[in-house]
Amino acid sequence: MIKPSRNGQGIQVEIPAQPRKEPRQPRSIALVSAVKQTGRQILENEGREALSAMRLAADSGVAISSIYEYFPTIDALIAAIFDDYRSEARTALFSDIMALPAQSTLRDGILLALRVVMAAHVKKNQFDPAFSVRSTHYEELVRLDVVKDKPLWTSTASSALMQRFASEIRVKDPQKAEFLVYQTLSALPRAMLLERPGYLVEEDSPELIASMLHALLTHGQT
Known part of the structure; x- marks a missing residue:
């Protein structure tokens, strides 16, 4: 959430909940993995209302005290679960774009990237709508560089598109074009989630954005 500061100079930012610490030893890594896996199963199968510390302890076999040692709140656990999901999607998306069949076109690659990015926002909203809005x-x-944090994953998608379909891209300034693609993949799905969440699941949404990005990247073609 963004709040005005008391002195009127700048803003106060509510930083999303984070794990208390990172596991180091094999036993603690296995414990945290079990908690996150159990939490994700509950979220995906039953929804946010079913997720509680008592339920986690019962289903994962991890003591509540050990859960709180790493996750001080359920929001911190949800954030960690979504970070894992997003990391999986990021790695898979880069590989999937680079592995598209030889006959695939730039538009095919753009559509793939858009569908994966938009699906990630849908998944986050399914995990917990309130968490989704705060983290978005x-x-x-972060995207606007107002606060510093880890790099955003859509930068990988834009670079993959520029590499995989270099022969189709016709622009005077490839660096500028990649920046615009990155900003589009980042900002538009977030705007949909915050203002028009229904757009994220409408079939024509990725098609419309893909047309815009394709035109941008082939602007120099005659």
């Missing part, structure tokens, strides 16, 4: 506001501040 924060991610927008």
